[in-house]
Amino acid sequence: MRALKIYAALFAQMLKVRLAYRGDFLADLFATALGGLSSLFFVLLFFVPVDSLAGWKRDEVLLIAGLSSMSYGLFATVSWNLFEFGDRYIIEGRFDRVLLRPISTFAQILCDQFRIPVLAETVIGAGVVATAMHRLGIGFGALEWLFVAVTVACGALLYVFVFTILASVSFHFEDRVGVAPPVFNVIPFGRWPQEIFPWPIRTLLRWVIPFGFVAYYPSTALLGRGSLKGMAALSPLVTLAFGVLAALCWRLGVRKYESTGS
Amino acid sequence: MNPVRALHLPAYAGFFVGQFHKMLAYRTRYVTGIISYLVYVTTYYFLWKAVFSRRAPDDAIAGFSGAQMATYVAIGWIARSFYFNNVDRELAEQVQNGSIAVALSRPVSLQGTIVASTLGEGLFRFLFFTLPISVVIFLLFPVAPPASALHAAAFLLSNVLALAILTQLNFLVGLCAFPLKNIDGVMRAKHYLIELLSGLLIPVAMFPGWLQSLSAWLPFQAISYLPSSLWLGHARAGAEWLGGDATLIGRVLLVQAAWVAALAALGAFCWGLAARRLSVQGG
Numbered sequence: 001m002r003a004l005k006i007y008a009a010l011f012a013q014m015l016k017v018r019l020a021y022r023g024d025f026l027a028d029l030f031a032t033a034l035g036g037l038s039s040l041f042f043v044l045l046f047f048v049p050v051d052s053l054a055g056w057k058r059d060e061v062l063l064i065a066g067l068s069s070m071s072y073g074l075f076a077t078v079s080w081n082l083f084e085f086g087d088r089y090i091i092e093g094r095f096d097r098v099l100l101r102p103i104s105t106f107a108q109i110l111c112d113q114f115r116i117p118v119l120a121e122t123v124i125g126a127g128v129v130a131t132a133m134h135r136l137g138i139g140f141g142a143l144e145w146l147f148v149a150v151t152v153a154c155g156a157l158l159y160v161f162v163f164t165i166l167a168s169v170s171f172h173f174e175d176r177v178g179v180a181p182p183v184f185n186v187i188p189f190g191r192w193p194q195e196i197f198p199w200p201i202r203t204l205l206r207w208v209i210p211f212g213f214v215a216y217y218p219s220t221a222l223l224g225r226g227s228l229k230g231m232a233a234l235s236p237l238v239t240l241a242f243g244v245l246a247a248l249c250w251r252l253g254v255r256k257y258e259s260t261g262s
Numbered sequence: 263m264n265p266v267r268a269l270h271l272p273a274y275a276g277f278f279v280g281q282f283h284k285m286l287a288y289r290t291r292y293v294t295g296i297i298s299y300l301v302y303v304t305t306y307y308f309l310w311k312a313v314f315s316r317r318a319p320d321d322a323i324a325g326f327s328g329a330q331m332a333t334y335v336a337i338g339w340i341a342r343s344f345y346f347n348n349v350d351r352e353l354a355e356q357v358q359n360g361s362i363a364v365a366l367s368r369p370v371s372l373q374g375t376i377v378a379s380t381l382g383e384g385l386f387r388f389l390f391f392t393l394p395i396s397v398v399i400f401l402l403f404p405v406a407p408p409a410s411a412l413h414a415a416a417f418l419l420s421n422v423l424a425l426a427i428l429t430q431l432n433f434l435v436g437l438c439a440f441p442l443k444n445i446d447g448v449m450r451a452k453h454y455l456i457e458l459l460s461g462l463l464i465p466v467a468m469f470p471g472w473l474q475s476l477s478a479w480l481p482f483q484a485i486s487y488l489p490s491s492l493w494l495g496h497a498r499a500g501a502e503w504l505g506g507d508a509t510l511i512g513r514v515l516l517v518q519a520a521w522v523a524a525l526a527a528l529g530a531f532c533w534g535l536a537a538r539r540l541s542v543q544g545g
Contacts, residue, residue: 027448035450182298201308
């Protein structure tokens with residue numbers, strides 16, 4: 001209860017900082033929406049000269065991309081501190097301050113730079129998913145909505161856990177850039193039908209950096225296509241497994257932490 | 263004695279050398295960077311491979327065969343590893359933390375120092391980033407050699423101009439930090455717009471007609487699409503107004519140079535406006 005109150009206070013403080021420049025906030029929101037739209041616009045452009053990709057039609061690929069955008073938008077609200085963790089907290093020594101507060105270190109890192117405008121990407125993704133589902137004749141029953149909601153939540157958490165594992169590497173190797181950028185660049189792999197990739201990449205995206213579970217496997221389930229539609233059921237389990245792994249890595253890192261002494 | 267001073271190089275050379283040294287200090291970034299570029303090329307290579315594998319070998323899309331598309335993807339990303347820079351982010355940080363005041367007090371122009379440092383960074387990237395990436399990608403993917411020695415030389419020069427165009431665009435985006443305090447969204451939107459409209463992800467020749475016409479009036483295709491067309495020796499290059507093969511090289515370089523000049527002038531104008539209303543707190 002006490003911890004919740006502290007979170008609420010931290011969150012309110014952060015909101016105040018962000019809303020201090022209201023014009024900025026709106027410009028940021030507009031620009032983020034533009035960015036989110038243009039990544040989906042690529043799928044539209046791609047299907048101008050091309051009519052199908054490994055048997056997937058435009059609207060089916062849009063469904064994958066839309067689901068991926070929804071998860072990514074949620075993840076991006078908290079992602080910054082994970083990317084900059086080594087730099088901001090370990091090298092610049094901010095982690096001392098985090099340790100002093102009587103609440104979870106991990107929750108503090110996630111909430112410290114909460115970004116609201118990136119949620120525009122989730123909203124745009126939702127619009128694309130709804131449009132694609134409508135055009136593909138997929139029903140809009142409670143079951144479908146629940147499925148999309150669980151998928152998006154699992155996808156966002158999966159991103160958070162993967163990048164937490166990578167951020168916790170910073171406890172052991174001090175480096176400003178860290179090891180996250182190449183994995184961040186793997187995210188677009190997950191926006192396309194996995195059949196187009198050779199088996200080593202497919203396996204990598206299934207079990208090692210499991211971004212295939214964010215949008216691709218759930219889409220095959222929604223569309224009821226292919227032999228892999230059952231994989232979507234594994235999505236919450238994979239997310240849970242990576243959550244456990246992330247928690248272990250984080251704890252191990254915090255125990256290892258020695259201040260910069262500054 | 264400072265070697266730069268001993269050689270009596272002009273002041274701008276100091277920024278060139280300085281940036282080169284600054285880049286050397288962040289070596290791990292280049293190892294992860296090489297992996298990142300491998301990931302980019304892999305994604306888009308297989309995307310296009312899936313498209314072309316279902317077509318007849320001579321069934322080109324907008325003048326691109328499957329083999330040419332593989333080369334286009336590889337060359338486009340290799341070139342990006344050279345011309346990419348963070349001028350917008352760096353300028354915005356200077357505005358936000360007030361160190362821009364130091365830049366104002368220097369007896370040389372800010373735009374000039376930025377151009378000098380990005381050229382220094384470009385040389386560094388070319389030697390320690392673009393070359394190793396090229397080796398890895400040439401070994402792993404089927405990349406065709408340039409159309410001719412002349413095309414290869416033009417391709418290199420064209421990418422220096424692409425670097426100059428992107429630098430000036432990034433300078434303009436960085437200047438947004440004067441009216442806005444936070445330009446993350448603007449930078450993100452710019453990033454996606456350039457990726458798409460430069461032709462890096464999909465050649466401009468494959469755009470729908472209206473977007474091709476629009477692109478002809480925008481600087482973005484001069485960053486990736488036009489230089490890569492030189493490597494392929496693509497006479498069509500999706501821009502018929504550029505003319506036939508003989509004059510293609512000259513015209514591409516001319517169009518790029520014109521964009522550098524136009525954007526630099528616009529940057530100078532906007533910088534003049536921004537510097538006038540600058541207030542550095544406690545600076």
